[in-house]
Amino acid sequence: MHLTEPFGDRALTQPLVERMMSLAERLSPRQVRLMEVCGSHTMSFFRTGVRSLLPDNVTLLSGPGCPVCVTPNRELDQMIALASLPNVTVATFGDMLRVPGSRSSLVQARTSGADVRVVYSPMDALTFAEADPSREVVFLGVGFETTAPTVAATVLEAARRDLRNFSVLVAHKLVPPALRALLTSGEVRIDAFILPGHVSTIIGAQPYAFLESEFGIPSVIAGFLPTDLLEGVVGCLELVAYDQAEVRNRYARFVRERGNVAAKSVLEETFEPCDAEWRGFGVIPESGLRLRPHLRRFDALERFTLDLPEPREVHGCLCGEVLKGMVSPDECKLFGTACSPENPIGPCMVSSEGACAAHYKYGAHRAVKV
Amino acid sequence: MCLAVPGKVLEKDGMDVTVDFGGTRRRARADLTPDIVVGEYALVHAGFVIQKLDAAEAERTLEYLREMGEHAPD
Amino acid sequence: MRNKTVTTAHGSGGKASRELLESVFLPHLPSRLLAPLSDQALLPRPEGRVAFTTDSFVVKPLFFPGGDIGKLAVCGTVNDLAVGGAVPNYLACSFILEEGLPVADLQRVVRSLAETAREAGVEVVTGDTKVVERGAADGMFITTTGLGVVPDGLDIGAHRIEVGDVLLLSGHLADHGITLFCLREGIDLASDAVSDCAPLGELCSRLVSAAGDGLHAMRDPTRGGLATAVVEMANSAGVSVEMDEAAIPVRDAVRSACEVLGFDPLTVANEGKVVAFVSEDVAPAALEALRSHPLGRDAAVIGHVVPSLDGLVWLNTPIGGQRIVDLPAGELLPRIC
Numbered sequence: 001m002h003l004t005e006p007f008g009d010r011a012l013t014q015p016l017v018e019r020m021m022s023l024a025e026r027l028s029p030r031q032v033r034l035m036e037v038c039g040s041h042t043m044s045f046f047r048t049g050v051r052s053l054l055p056d057n058v059t060l061l062s063g064p065g066c067p068v069c070v071t072p073n074r075e076l077d078q079m080i081a082l083a084s085l086p087n088v089t090v091a092t093f094g095d096m097l098r099v100p101g102s103r104s105s106l107v108q109a110r111t112s113g114a115d116v117r118v119v120y121s122p123m124d125a126l127t128f129a130e131a132d133p134s135r136e137v138v139f140l141g142v143g144f145e146t147t148a149p150t151v152a153a154t155v156l157e158a159a160r161r162d163l164r165n166f167s168v169l170v171a172h173k174l175v176p177p178a179l180r181a182l183l184t185s186g187e188v189r190i191d192a193f194i195l196p197g198h199v200s201t202i203i204g205a206q207p208y209a210f211l212e213s214e215f216g217i218p219s220v221i222a223g224f225l226p227t228d229l230l231e232g233v234v235g236c237l238e239l240v241a242y243d244q245a246e247v248r249n250r251y252a253r254f255v256r257e258r259g260n261v262a263a264k265s266v267l268e269e270t271f272e273p274c275d276a277e278w279r280g281f282g283v284i285p286e287s288g289l290r291l292r293p294h295l296r297r298f299d300a301l302e303r304f305t306l307d308l309p310e311p312r313e314v315h316g317c318l319c320g321e322v323l324k325g326m327v328s329p330d331e332c333k334l335f336g337t338a339c340s341p342e343n344p345i346g347p348c349m350v351s352s353e354g355a356c357a358a359h360y361k362y363g364a365h366r367a368v369k370v
Numbered sequence: 371m372c373l374a375v376p377g378k379v380l381e382k383d384g385m386d387v388t389v390d391f392g393g394t395r396r397r398a399r400a401d402l403t404p405d406i407v408v409g410e411y412a413l414v415h416a417g418f419v420i421q422k423l424d425a426a427e428a429e430r431t432l433e434y435l436r437e438m439g440e441h442a443p444d
Numbered sequence: 445m446r447n448k449t450v451t452t453a454h455g456s457g458g459k460a461s462r463e464l465l466e467s468v469f470l471p472h473l474p475s476r477l478l479a480p481l482s483d484q485a486l487l488p489r490p491e492g493r494v495a496f497t498t499d500s501f502v503v504k505p506l507f508f509p510g511g512d513i514g515k516l517a518v519c520g521t522v523n524d525l526a527v528g529g530a531v532p533n534y535l536a537c538s539f540i541l542e543e544g545l546p547v548a549d550l551q552r553v554v555r556s557l558a559e560t561a562r563e564a565g566v567e568v569v570t571g572d573t574k575v576v577e578r579g580a581a582d583g584m585f586i587t588t589t590g591l592g593v594v595p596d597g598l599d600i601g602a603h604r605i606e607v608g609d610v611l612l613l614s615g616h617l618a619d620h621g622i623t624l625f626c627l628r629e630g631i632d633l634a635s636d637a638v639s640d641c642a643p644l645g646e647l648c649s650r651l652v653s654a655a656g657d658g659l660h661a662m663r664d665p666t667r668g669g670l671a672t673a674v675v676e677m678a679n680s681a682g683v684s685v686e687m688d689e690a691a692i693p694v695r696d697a698v699r700s701a702c703e704v705l706g707f708d709p710l711t712v713a714n715e716g717k718v719v720a721f722v723s724e725d726v727a728p729a730a731l732e733a734l735r736s737h738p739l740g741r742d743a744a745v746i747g748h749v750v751p752s753l754d755g756l757v758w759l760n761t762p763i764g765g766q767r768i769v770d771l772p773a774g775e776l777l778p779r780i781c
Contacts, residue, residue: 003376003377003411003423003428004376006432007432008762008763010762010763010764011439012432012435012436012438012439013763013764014439014763014764015435015438015439016435016438017763017764019438038372040372040373046767047708047761047767048761048763048765048767049759049760049761049763049764049765049766049767050763050765051765051767052765052766052767053763053764053765093416093778093779093780094706094777094778094779094780095777095779095780097777098774098777118777118778120396120416120417120631120632120633120705120778120780121398121399121416121417121418121632122416122417123399123417124417124632143372143416143780144372146372146374146415146420147372147415147416147780149402149418149420150399150402150415150416150417150418150420153399153401153402153418156401157401196372198372198373198374198413198415198420199372201374201413201420201421202420202421226761226762226763227431227435250431252424252427252430252431253423253424253425253427253428253431254413254421254423254424255421256421256424260402260403260420260421262402262403262404262405263402263403263420263421266401266402340773341773341774342773342774351779352706352779353779357773360770361768361770361773362767362768362770363756363767363768363770372780373706373779373780375700375703375704377700391700391701391703391704392696392697392699392700393635393636393637393695393696393697393698393700393701394626394633394634394635394636394637394697394700394701394704395633395634395635396632396633396634396704397632414704415780416780
């Protein structure tokens with residue numbers, strides 16, 4: 001079975017493109033605003049070229065779905081401070097390295113001698129902790145519902161192995177509360193959501209029901225290959241055209257109605273919901289996770305005392321507005337001038353799936369070919 | 371927001387599995403999909419299998435897309 | 445050699461240095477010009493313009509599937525000469541060794557370097573060895589300096605690229621970068637990928653003979669990958685280029701590793717590939733010439749120079765869309781997002 005190839009086959013994408021065009025024409029002159037919540041969608045829309053095929057009256061907004069981007073400076077400062085402590089090894093995903101906090105970044109901390117290691121799996125951090133019991137190993141837990149269970153399973157494994165020198169900075173965020181906050185604020189008009197496929201493999205389709213019942217907004221759960229992305233757009237346009245507000249699952253090969261039950265129970269066993277701060281949004285109720293009391297010994301913030309000054313924000317950086325879909329990256333005055341992937345000022349320019357980085361890399365800001 | 375790649379489970383030893391992504395193999399953990407078996411296809415994220423492929427659904431999607439192609443106006 | 449590891453005495457310039465030179469280096473480097481061991485090599489006056497280049501090699505690990513630092517140190521420099529249209533002739537090699545390096549490793553590297561030099565048709569005519577304290581280097585660093593000759597009348601470079609030119613690539617992308625990446629600590633990817641590290645002199649001269657004046661520019665897409673090579677050439681030529689993603693050869697093992705790591709194969713390093721801009725009329729012959737060589741068997745036409753004023757490199761995606769290809773930013777880091 002070919003797992004990816006057929007979903008990029010032009011024989012299958014072409015009819016979807018045609019369907020997309022005819023739906024857009026039917027909706028014309030109405031401008032349809034779709035929000036792709038997930039940063040990997042932002043990237044995939046550019047990389048596959050699907051974005052270049054979108055009809056003129058369909059606007060794709062990027063939402064708060066890049067974990068690196070929504071991490072507020074307060075948490076970034078904590079991560080950098082932990083890395084700078086003596087006898088501490090910090091392990092994290094490659095995505096986090098270049099993200100600037102208020103005053104520094106992990107990569108700068110590493111240059112100054114901090115032991116910062118890039119891992120592919122949180123389990124690798126356990127290996128570091130076991131290899132050198134005299135050092136404290138802190139894993140930086142960022143990511144949404146897709147990533148949080150992998151960190152939860154790692155914490156449970158650390159408990160099983162009774163590791164005393166391992167802890168986690170828990171900065172996980174939950175997607176549905178952010179969507180609710182976005183809609184409640186009323187700051188941006190959205191006609192339909194393309195929902196994050198991989199978050200949905202864990203949580204399922206059910207947690208998005210409020211989009212329909214409370215806000216009357218249609219949505220489509222989509223994957224990341226060309227036919228998936230097009231199905232996401234086509235599905236949204238159909239629902240908008242027929243004025244239906246349901247949640248449609250177009251990633252059924254990996255997304256079940258109830259998600260991954262085993263993963264949810266690992267999450268449940270490890271974490272409890274808590275209020276959390278998001279860049280651009282401020283504190284969103286019940287949108288974060290914290291370790292349950294019996295696992296608090298693995299909480300890096302309980303283990304280490306950090307005395308940090310108040311976080312600082314860069315003047316003029318519009319990452320917060322970009323994350324809410326209020327402005328497009330090229331509307332930020334810093335975009336492409338003071339702020340570029342080589343010299344990022346805001347996190348949306350650092351993460352390869354950040355809206356600013358995607359727009360910069362794939363040139364949405366430059367002359368459009370005629 | 372979450373890069374996850376589909377592959378085939380080649381070996382399983384307790385919670386440790388080896389997944390083949392087509393010429394690239396990596397060990398991964400099956401804590402989140404404990405009932406996965408060798409030969410099944412699954413999605414891997416951050417070193418963990420996060421969900422099994424529903425092959426029948428995949429086939430259904432492809433079938434639907436193919437039909438859409440056949441019925442499309444020329 | 446009595447010692448099993450390199451010591452600071454080997455860098456002293458005294459007896460131990462001499463022993464290292466005579467037992468490890470000289471047996472493999474049978475050059476008439478090197479043999480006098482004087483402070484400089486005296487080279488005959490060349491016919492044509494002299495091409496001159498230097499490069500340092502700090503690869504980790506020292507040995508990898510498809511090559512090692514010795515082979516790489518020859519290929520890297522020889523290829524920089526070859527893509528300028530030069531026939532590589534001479535090489536100077538400078539070794540910085542970390543105290544404690546196993547002599548057997550050094551021997552293996554020197555043997556490989558000598559073999560590759562022979563294969564590439566270059567003579568190692570002068571060299572140097574230094575030993576630094578443990579921790580001051582990572583096993584071994586090599587710097588090679590190469591000298592070659594560009595035949596009179598040959599004019600290749602970005603300034604000759606023009607609208608209508610065809611873009612050729614000599615084979616599969618990203619083999620070297622992915623091979624090395626999979627060997628890094630903490631990544632734990634087993635891959636069937638093998639580095640493509642190879643000397644390109646012969647392949648380039650076949651291209652020169654087949655395309656003649658129709659060969660406009662060549663580059664070896666090393667660090668930064670194909671994206672960097674093509675974007676830089678297009679920028680300095682002031683032209684726009686359109687590439688076809690479906691035509692760009694990438695092996696399955698490399699593609700899947702890129703997917704797992706979140707890399708774009710266009711931005712990953714190669715060490716045995718050439719990209720060339722040729723005029724349309726010679727393109728079939730040039731492609732044929734590349735394919736006639738074992739290193740160019742999988743060569744393909746991957747794009748064209750198009751009449752547009754935007755000066756950008758565009759990639760046509762397999763589904764009929766387009767995106768811009770730009771220089772990668774910073775170090776490649778595996779990502780989960």
